[in-house]
Amino acid sequence: MLLAVGAGYDYLTPSAFTGAPFFTAAPLVAAPLYSRRGTILTGLAAVVVLFVVHAVLGVLGSADGITEMLTVVTVSVLAVLINALVRRSSEQLASARQIAEAAQRAVLPEPAERIGGFQIAARYEAAQAGASIGGDLYAVQDSPHGVRLVVGDVRGKGMGAVAAVAVVIGAFREAAEQETTLEAVAQRLERALARERTRRDGVEVSEGFTTAVLAELPHGDGTVRVLNRGHPPPLLLYADGTVRTLLSDRPALPLGMADLGSWPDHADETGFPGGATLLLYTNGVTETRDPQGRFFDLEERLEGRVFRDPAALLTAVSKDVRRHSGGHLTDDMALLAVRHP
Numbered sequence: 532m533l534l535a536v537g538a539g540y541d542y543l544t545p546s547a548f549t550g551a552p553f554f555t556a557a558p559l560v561a562a563p564l565y566s567r568r569g570t571i572l573t574g575l576a577a578v579v580v581l582f583v584v585h586a587v588l589g590v591l592g593s594a595d596g597i598t599e600m601l602t603v604v605t606v607s608v609l610a611v612l613i614n615a616l617v618r619r620s621s622e623q624l625a626s627a628r629q630i631a632e633a634a635q636r637a638v639l640p641e642p643a644e645r646i647g648g649f650q651i652a653a654r655y656e657a658a659q660a661g662a663s664i665g666g667d668l669y670a671v672q673d674s675p676h677g678v679r680l681v682v683g684d685v686r687g688k689g690m691g692a693v694a695a696v697a698v699v700i701g702a703f704r705e706a707a708e709q710e711t712t713l714e715a716v717a718q719r720l721e722r723a724l725a726r727e728r729t730r731r732d733g734v735e736v737s738e739g740f741t742t743a744v745l746a747e748l749p750h751g752d753g754t755v756r757v758l759n760r761g762h763p764p765p766l767l768l769y770a771d772g773t774v775r776t777l778l779s780d781r782p783a784l785p786l787g788m789a790d791l792g793s794w795p796d797h798a799d800e801t802g803f804p805g806g807a808t809l810l811l812y813t814n815g816v817t818e819t820r821d822p823q824g825r826f827f828d829l830e831e832r833l834e835g836r837v838f839r840d841p842a843a844l845l846t847a848v849s850k851d852v853r854r855h856s857g858g859h860l861t862d863d864m865a866l867l868a869v870r871h872p
Contacts, residue, residue: 533557534580541584551599554581558610563617570614574607638697642671647678649748650870652841656815656849657863666692667813667865670700672707677750679707679716682811682867683743683762683786698727699741699786713747713758714796717786724787740787744811748803748869755803758796761785763817768844770806772835777801808841808870815864816848819856827855841868 537553544550554577561573581603582591590596642651653669666685671678681703685695702723706716724741742762748755757765759779767775781797803809812829819827832851838844845866852864 533560534576537577538580538584541581541588546588546590549595549599550584551581551602554599554603555606558607559613562610562613565614567611567614567618570611574603574610577603577607638693638700639668639670642669646671647673647748647750648872649678650841650872652845652866652868654845654849654866655863656860656865666696667815667863668696668700669811669865669867670703671867671869672704674707676711676747678748678869679703679713680746680748680811680867680869681720681743682813682865683741684813684815684865685741686739695724695727695739695741698723699743703745713745713756713798717743717745717758717760717796720786721789725789728787740785742785742814745798746809746811746869747798748809748871753803753805753871754800755809756798756800758798759783760796761788763812763814765812766810766830766833767801767803768808768810768833768838769804770837772837774830774834776830803871805871808838808844808868810844810848811867812848813863813865815860815862816852816866818862819852819860819864821855822857827852841870844868 533553533556537550537557540548540550540553557577558570558574561570565573578600581600585591585596585600639655642653644651651671653671655667655669667683668685669680669682671680673679681699683696683699685692685699699720702720703716706719710716710719720741720743728739740761743760744762744765745758745760746755746765755767755777757777757779760783762785764779765777767777769775777799779797780799781794783794783796784791810833817827817829821827829848833848836847838847845868848866849864853860
């Protein structure tokens with residue numbers, strides 16, 4: 532279109548006017564959008580069309596004609612160089628995304644669809660487009676004491692938060708196998724974060740903490756134990772659509788804040804009947820606001836609704852959150868759902 536407009540402009544206007552800007556714009560537009568071959572062909576087309584127009588107008592040998600031709604040739608060469616730089620940057624970005632995805636799979640592997648007789652589904656959605664991992668975390672571990680779960684949110688962003696996520700998940704997987712109580716698992720996580728703090732420095736470390744909720748589903752007894760460390764409370768969705776918030780009787784500080792005081796951990800136990808689903812989530816869900824500033828009410832949105840499986844539940848929650856925020860998340864969100872068949 533630019534070449535056609537340039538040719539028409541040159542042909543239809545007096546000789547004092549020139550369509551050179553259109554001919555130089557064409558290869559520059561092609562550079563970031565087309566392949567190297569497409570950019571070269573666009574530059575050649577610009578030179579050829581300008582040559583034909585000048586031949587028709589009889590200005591090939593004039594000073595203005597030669598200047599315009601050299602300008603278009605020079606810009607076409609520069610466009611090819613720009614195209615090479617853009618392609619190199621795109622390749623580097625693609626490589627970085629592959630590394631981020633590999634890191635996510637290593638740190639936050641997708642849990643199996645069925646663990647210890649329970650149906651499992653997990654989802655991680657980053658607020659920043661193109662990001663793959665951040666400070667939210669989840670993990671599921673089968674153990675002799677039941678299926679154990681953790682969902683948490685590390686304060687801060689960047690690689691420091693990712694490092695803390697790796698520490699918490701690594702400590703959880705080891706403790707879930709070895710410790711006999713959920714309270715002991717929480718203490719192991721506390722000690723792991725304390726060790727990490729002594730190896731690093733900076734404000735993000737000294738003032739860092741991790742909110743977390745741990746859950747334990749003993750094999751075969753139809754109960755769930757929940758221990759909350761300053762995290763949004765889980766929801767229990769019953770088969771008839773009733774939703775119950777599992778509030779803690781004895782709230783405790785987030786992990787990593789033991790220096791401020793010592794509160795004994797306590798796991799609350801409640802029934803977990805067949806057909807019920809336990810939903811754990813991070814504050815990226817409940818702190819999402821709509822354009823009028825209203826928070827997303829997860830319990831209200833789920834009340835009375837029945838889902839065929841945990842994956843369908845997480846898909847519905849994700850869609851509702853994005854619809855509530857107008858498609859603009861301000862924080863990462865992690866979701867973990869466990870259904871008792």
